[in-house]
Amino acid sequence: MTPASRNIGRLSREFARRELATLVGTTGVRSAVLFSADGFEIASQATDSAAAARLAAIGSSLSALGSAIAAEAGLRDFERTMIESSDGTVLIMRVHGTRAMSLAAVADHGAVLGTLLWATQRCCEALGRIAGE
Amino acid sequence: MNPGVQGEFKIVFTGPMGAGKTTAIAALSEVEPVRTEVENTDRMSHDKEFTTVGLDMGRITLPGGQVVRLYGTPGQARFRFMWDILGRGAAGAIILLDATQAGVLVQLDLFVDAFAAHVPRGAIVIGLGRTHQPGALASDAFAERLEARGFTLPVLSVDVRKRRDVMLLVETLACILEAQTTEGLPS
Amino acid sequence: MDMNDVNAHEREAIQMQTLGIHDIGLPVDASRALHSMLQVLNGRLRTPWQTCHLDRADVLIAHAASDPAVLASWSRGGKPLVLVIDERAPRPTSPFVLRQPIRVMQLMTMLESVAEQLASRPSAVQPRRARNPDSTWMPLESLRQLMARHGDAGPLVATTSDGCGVWIDRGTAYAAVSTLQRLRLGELRVGAFATGPQPVPASAVAFSTFDLAWFVALKGPTELAPWLERGTAYRLRRWPDFGRLGGTSALIELAALASAHAWTPARLAEASCQPIEDVHRFLNAASMAGLVVNAPVTAQPRAAAAATSMWSRFVGDLRRHLGRVA
Numbered sequence: 155m156t157p158a159s160r161n162i163g164r165l166s167r168e169f170a171r172r173e174l175a176t177l178v179g180t181t182g183v184r185s186a187v188l189f190s191a192d193g194f195e196i197a198s199q200a201t202d203s204a205a206a207a208r209l210a211a212i213g214s215s216l217s218a219l220g221s222a223i224a225a226e227a228g229l230r231d232f233e234r235t236m237i238e239s240s241d242g243t244v245l246i247m248r249v250h251g252t253r254a255m256s257l258a259a260v261a262d263h264g265a266v267l268g269t270l271l272w273a274t275q276r277c278c279e280a281l282g283r284i285a286g287e
Numbered sequence: 288m289n290p291g292v293q294g295e296f297k298i299v300f301t302g303p304m305g306a307g308k309t310t311a312i313a314a315l316s317e318v319e320p321v322r323t324e325v326e327n328t329d330r331m332s333h334d335k336e337f338t339t340v341g342l343d344m345g346r347i348t349l350p351g352g353q354v355v356r357l358y359g360t361p362g363q364a365r366f367r368f369m370w371d372i373l374g375r376g377a378a379g380a381i382i383l384l385d386a387t388q389a390g391v392l393v394q395l396d397l398f399v400d401a402f403a404a405h406v407p408r409g410a411i412v413i414g415l416g417r418t419h420q421p422g423a424l425a426s427d428a429f430a431e432r433l434e435a436r437g438f439t440l441p442v443l444s445v446d447v448r449k450r451r452d453v454m455l456l457v458e459t460l461a462c463i464l465e466a467q468t469t470e471g472l473p474s
Numbered sequence: 475m476d477m478n479d480v481n482a483h484e485r486e487a488i489q490m491q492t493l494g495i496h497d498i499g500l501p502v503d504a505s506r507a508l509h510s511m512l513q514v515l516n517g518r519l520r521t522p523w524q525t526c527h528l529d530r531a532d533v534l535i536a537h538a539a540s541d542p543a544v545l546a547s548w549s550r551g552g553k554p555l556v557l558v559i560d561e562r563a564p565r566p567t568s569p570f571v572l573r574q575p576i577r578v579m580q581l582m583t584m585l586e587s588v589a590e591q592l593a594s595r596p597s598a599v600q601p602r603r604a605r606n607p608d609s610t611w612m613p614l615e616s617l618r619q620l621m622a623r624h625g626d627a628g629p630l631v632a633t634t635s636d637g638c639g640v641w642i643d644r645g646t647a648y649a650a651v652s653t654l655q656r657l658r659l660g661e662l663r664v665g666a667f668a669t670g671p672q673p674v675p676a677s678a679v680a681f682s683t684f685d686l687a688w689f690v691a692l693k694g695p696t697e698l699a700p701w702l703e704r705g706t707a708y709r710l711r712r713w714p715d716f717g718r719l720g721g722t723s724a725l726i727e728l729a730a731l732a733s734a735h736a737w738t739p740a741r742l743a744e745a746s747c748q749p750i751e752d753v754h755r756f757l758n759a760a761s762m763a764g765l766v767v768n769a770p771v772t773a774q775p776r777a778a779a780a781a782t783s784m785w786s787r788f789v790g791d792l793r794r795h796l797g798r799v800a
Contacts (some may be wrong), residue, residue: 218323
């Protein structure tokens with residue numbers, strides 16, 4: 155058993171992969187990785203598995219930094235952060251559930267921002283519902 | 288790296304998970320340190336509840352007005368990108384190791400190589416914890432390993448829960464930086 | 475003198491200086507690796523080395539688990555012995571130790587310091603006696619000779635300035651916890667070692683004879699030790715573990731300077747702005763603990779910069795902040 159697989163709780167890896175596949179089906183979304191708060195990949199839809207593992211680690215650092223900066227500003231829990239580059243977007247969003255997890259979605263310039271936000275939010279809710287049951 | 292120009296410089300605390308980086312920074316910082324600890328799900332690597340995944344940051348303001356920023360890195364190799372981000376422009380690095388951990392000499396090589404690339408020559412101090420526990424490797428083995436690889440770096444047996452011991456590490460690092468100026472080396 | 479004469483001169487000098495080396499007890503691959511490293515290193519070392527028969531060797535490289543009879547007979551000859559130990563084995567108390575797997579840098583430093591020791595002896599066969607017969611050197615000289623015997627000496631005892639005992643038995647030092655604590659704080663002097671009536675008490679804690687050597691020399695004579703030279707530049711090959719040995723700010727400063735560069739004792743005193751007596755004690759202690767190598771005197775670093783450097787101001791400020799008193 156890998157350390158991360160313990161982290162899923164009742165959320166099955168297969169279910170997570172299906173939800174991520176739906177998200178990657180959204181126009182412009184290239185890949186998606188679900189990861190634990192300490193940076194382990196739990197499930198992913200990505201062509202490059204090494205890149206998915208790195209994205210999980212960096213994503214967890216960004217989530218943690220997001221929480222730290224929110225706390226510093228006197229705000230409550232971290233919900234999401236968005237990295238916008240000249241040719242795409244990385245969206246990192248918290249999954250509410252029994253265990254701390256986040257989702258990273260990578261999109262190219264073909265994605266519509268509103269759609270990306272909505273689709274990722276929907277994916278996180280689905281993952282969180284199952285994880286929280 | 289010149290402390291006088293900006294009046295601010297940074298020291299990086301690094302080393303594998305569970306070596307005491309967050310503890311060491313908390314022992315020295317004059318403000319409540321910024322922490323990015325989350326639940327540790329990898330209890331096989333280290334049995335502790337929380338682990339740093341972003342950075343720790345503490346601060347010391349010296350009587351002369353200079354500010355020393357103390358940064359802590361995550362310990363696991365998958366956070367290597369944070370080592371490079373935090374190492375860049377650092378005045379020096381303090382590597383904390385656990386003398387009882389299996390493969391600790393390999394960890395020594397890994398962190399020395401990662402941070403020697405960022406800090407001025409020789410500006411690395413190794414703090415070795417849990418040296419009194421059974422199965423601990425003596426600091427001599429670390430010093431010899433460094434010597435065999437052509438490094439002359441201090442390896443100091445410390446307990447980072449004691450403020451005095453953390454101060455010893457920082458003071459030693461400062462003396463190394465001072466000695467380099469004495470040599471007239473570019474820093 | 476023309477070029478041919480110079481070359482002939484040099485050849486002769488080299489032939490005279492070539493040192494013989496023999497190895498026993500090493501695994502076949504380690505022995506083979508050692509021989510090829512020697513070939514690679516020759517020409518890069520100040521003294522050329524050649525493998526030869528045991529009888530003609532100046533230095534013996536032996537695995538720590540080699541036949542004790544051979545090791546004992548070798549050490550009676552007073553020539554240097556280099557012990558090879560396994561990767562995780564504890565470090566024995568002999569001055570020359572190579573840890574497996576042997577690395578080129580490690581071997582190079584080792585051979586240079588062995589050659590220096592051989593060169594500093596009036597005869598390679600006669601164990602060296604102190605130049606200064608003054609009894610103030612007795613504690614250090616007795617300890618130094620014990621350490622060179624790589625742990626075959628039975629229980630010996632010395633008395634501290636507060637009347638307690640310090641023991642050495644088979645290469646390990648023993649003392650009461652309180653005595654060790656006071657040694658660490660630099661509060662005790664230690665006398666010469668001799669066979670004593672009392673065995674090592676059960677309550678005594680074990681510690682390294684290198685640590686003991688460090689403590690004894692730091693509180694020893696304020697002159698440069700007879701085996702060190704005023705005109706030679708010294709550099710630290712390894713740092714003392716100040717966490718374990720205890721260290722004042724002054725000692726940390728000396729170690730930082732001496733690890734960055736080789737210094738003659740006088741220049742080190744100048745650069746550190748510390749009394750020459752303290753520098754002598756530091757160098758004596760570091761050499762007793764096996765931490766020092768001589769290095770060729772290159773251009774000596776500029777010492778005057780120290781007082782004005784930003785870092786020394788920083789160190790001063792930091793110390794004030796941390797509450798450590800120099």
